[in-house]
Amino acid sequence: MTAQYDKTPVLQTKNLVKRYGSVTAIDHADFELYPGEILAVIGDNGAGKSSLIKALSGALIPDEGEILLDGKPVHFSSPMEARALGIETVYQNLAVSPALNIADNLFLGRELRKPGILGSVFRMLDKKEMERRAKDKMTELGLMTIQNISQAVESLSGGQRQGVAVARSALFGSKVVIMDEPTAALGVKESRRVLNLIKEVRDRGLPIILISHNMPHVFEVADRIHIHRLGKRAAIVTPQSHTMSDAVAIMTGAMEVSESEEEAA
Amino acid sequence: MSSTNPKPSTAVLDHDKVADQASTYVAKFERRETPLQRFKKFLHHYPIAAPLIVLLLAVISFSVIVGDRFLHPFNLSLVLQQVTIIGVIGVAQTLIILTAGIDLSVGAIMVLTSVVMGRMAVNHGIDPSLSILIGIGVGALAGFINGLLITRLKIPPFIATLGSWNVFFALNLWYSKSETIRSQDISNIAPLLQWTGQTIDFFGARLTYGSLLMLGIFFLIWYALNWTAWGRHVYATGDDPEAAKLAGIRTTRILMSVYVLAGVVCAIGAWVLIGRIGSVSPQAGTMTNLDSITAVVIGGCSLFGGRGSIYGTLIGALVVGVFRNGLALAGVDVLWQEFTVGILIISAVGIDQWIRRGTA
Numbered sequence: 134m135t136a137q138y139d140k141t142p143v144l145q146t147k148n149l150v151k152r153y154g155s156v157t158a159i160d161h162a163d164f165e166l167y168p169g170e171i172l173a174v175i176g177d178n179g180a181g182k183s184s185l186i187k188a189l190s191g192a193l194i195p196d197e198g199e200i201l202l203d204g205k206p207v208h209f210s211s212p213m214e215a216r217a218l219g220i221e222t223v224y225q226n227l228a229v230s231p232a233l234n235i236a237d238n239l240f241l242g243r244e245l246r247k248p249g250i251l252g253s254v255f256r257m258l259d260k261k262e263m264e265r266r267a268k269d270k271m272t273e274l275g276l277m278t279i280q281n282i283s284q285a286v287e288s289l290s291g292g293q294r295q296g297v298a299v300a301r302s303a304l305f306g307s308k309v310v311i312m313d314e315p316t317a318a319l320g321v322k323e324s325r326r327v328l329n330l331i332k333e334v335r336d337r338g339l340p341i342i343l344i345s346h347n348m349p350h351v352f353e354v355a356d357r358i359h360i361h362r363l364g365k366r367a368a369i370v371t372p373q374s375h376t377m378s379d380a381v382a383i384m385t386g387a388m389e390v391s392e393s394e395e396e397a398a
Numbered sequence: 399m400s401s402t403n404p405k406p407s408t409a410v411l412d413h414d415k416v417a418d419q420a421s422t423y424v425a426k427f428e429r430r431e432t433p434l435q436r437f438k439k440f441l442h443h444y445p446i447a448a449p450l451i452v453l454l455l456a457v458i459s460f461s462v463i464v465g466d467r468f469l470h471p472f473n474l475s476l477v478l479q480q481v482t483i484i485g486v487i488g489v490a491q492t493l494i495i496l497t498a499g500i501d502l503s504v505g506a507i508m509v510l511t512s513v514v515m516g517r518m519a520v521n522h523g524i525d526p527s528l529s530i531l532i533g534i535g536v537g538a539l540a541g542f543i544n545g546l547l548i549t550r551l552k553i554p555p556f557i558a559t560l561g562s563w564n565v566f567f568a569l570n571l572w573y574s575k576s577e578t579i580r581s582q583d584i585s586n587i588a589p590l591l592q593w594t595g596q597t598i599d600f601f602g603a604r605l606t607y608g609s610l611l612m613l614g615i616f617f618l619i620w621y622a623l624n625w626t627a628w629g630r631h632v633y634a635t636g637d638d639p640e641a642a643k644l645a646g647i648r649t650t651r652i653l654m655s656v657y658v659l660a661g662v663v664c665a666i667g668a669w670v671l672i673g674r675i676g677s678v679s680p681q682a683g684t685m686t687n688l689d690s691i692t693a694v695v696i697g698g699c700s701l702f703g704g705r706g707s708i709y710g711t712l713i714g715a716l717v718v719g720v721f722r723n724g725l726a727l728a729g730v731d732v733l734w735q736e737f738t739v740g741i742l743i744i745s746a747v748g749i750d751q752w753i754r755r756g757t758a
Binding site: 212213216224226228229230231232233237238241242243244246255256257258260 | 621625626627628630631633634637638640641642644645646647704705
């Protein structure tokens with residue numbers, strides 16, 4: 134266990150509850166994300182992991198419990214508010230606009246305007262600056278195999294599009310990046326690139342929450358694995374302490390992890 | 399470092415290493431391009447090229463067939479005057495089609511606002527400039543109603559505007575009492591309404607202020623679409639509304655702004671209409687709806703939204719104008735002009751589909 138886990142979690146929930154009528158989607162769930170780590174969140178379908186993630190990204194308002202960002206309680210009533218506080222989400226369905234180019238997509242909804250009167254009165258976009266920053270970010274993340282920053286996203290492969298979405302989150306996410314099934318729609322080589330990209334983003338200091346069904350991917354990149362079951366955390370394991378079969382067993386309830394064992398992990 | 403040893407000292411069977419050595423070409427097929435395919439690719443990269451080529455070919459063929467009469471500055475300025483109204487309404491239609499919508503009520507909004515402007519100024523004696531502003535306000539309100547129907551009641555744009563077309567047209571007949579306001583009355587009481595029809599000499603060409611107004615509107619909307627965040631958001635909303643929403647764009651607001659702006663542009667079109675025909679008629683411009691869609695489609699805008707340009711519409715309107723004018727000068731019957739425009743629409747969309755197939 135390294136020193137990073139003694140620090141205050143970047144993002145934390147305590148006793149989070151969300152009910153839909155008689156169904157309890159989040160049942161007093163605890164969650165901690167520490168600085169500089171990749172935390173994978175796994176769980177069977179219906180375990181409530183997407184509800185948890187939605188609560189963390191502001192898409193869902195919990196009924197009870199609290200969310201702490203850097204140790205301070207926060208309340209999001211929309212994804213916009215979470216984003217304003219530095220929590221970026223990369224969505225499974227690739228939230229990019231195919232007809233717009235890479236730079237436009239990176240800055241979509243957060244465009245830069247020219248300085249001075251051109252920007253304030255004529256609302257003129259600073260295309261050069263946006264392209265420059267986009268190029269810098271893509272180069273930094275090793276994505277500049279894409280030749281032209283002003284090429285339409287629709288001309289890119291699935292992996293490259295995912296790269297654009299990741300670059301956007303890395304460009305604006307100052308605290309946390311949440312990635313929902315980033316490799317689900319990708320081929321073997323493309324997945325590899327995206328996994329490397331995820332490590333790259335982590336190595337630059339941004340902690341990442343990775344939601345995935347792909348166990349080999351989870352075990353390859355995750356520092357810790359949060360296993361969600363029946364609306365709450367069933368265990369925290371690491372790729373070193375448990376095998377994939379153990380993780381699946383915990384996920385499905387075939388194996389119980391005692392609190393003490395969890396602490397040890 | 400010795401590089402003479404041909405064998406690697408340690409056999410690394412890590413799958414990462416294997417992946418690193420793999421070909422970096424992902425699903426790339428070696429294929430020799432035929433000139434036709436290269437042309438197709440060119441058209442895909444420059445969507446404006448297709449209507450521009452058609453326009454150039456039309457101009458060349460008509461100047462060969464008809465002779466000097468066609469290329470005379472006076473005739474060319476006549477073409478520009480003839481396309482002015484379709485051009486202005488085409489701007490409104492382009493904005494809406496970019497959001498993957500369609501507006502069948504643009505012509506009705508134009509006629510209704512022209513009647514409002516005319517009656518305010520001539521029958522109620524309101525200051526002409528104020529009358530124009532009231533007309534623009536009515537246009538904005540009409541667009542606002544369309545926007546509400548589409549964004550709040552979630553009625554598909556085609557149906558919402560099919561309904562509002564009839565409503566606005568009926569209101570127009572009711573408010574005008576189906577009476578035409580005579581040109582003389584307008585020039586006596588409110589000459590400002592006819593200002594858009596006044597001409598200025600420009601090297602033998604006779605440009606109307608209306609044509610200049612149209613070019614001004616094209617420039618403004620071009621600027622807004624290409625150089626402001628709002629423009630990017632219009633494209634993103636039409637391209638993929640879900641993705642736009644996830645990117646933090648308030649798509650409902652964008653749609654509302656587009657429909658209101660389209661209403662305002664239609665009202666300016668009404669002012670241009672009064673200048674063009676001199677009088678105010680509740681029956682004028684009934685075909686403008688479909689003509690504006692024609693201009694947008696020939697200009698290369700996709701009816702599925704998110705793709706297309708505003709200057710494409712200007713070229714589309716000019717293509718229609720040039721064909722109509724050229725065929726008329728060549729002494730071809732009006733029915734064949736309509737026939738040709740029909741063929742143009744179908745070809746434009748056909749070419750668009752062909753370009754998209756296989757190059758995306």
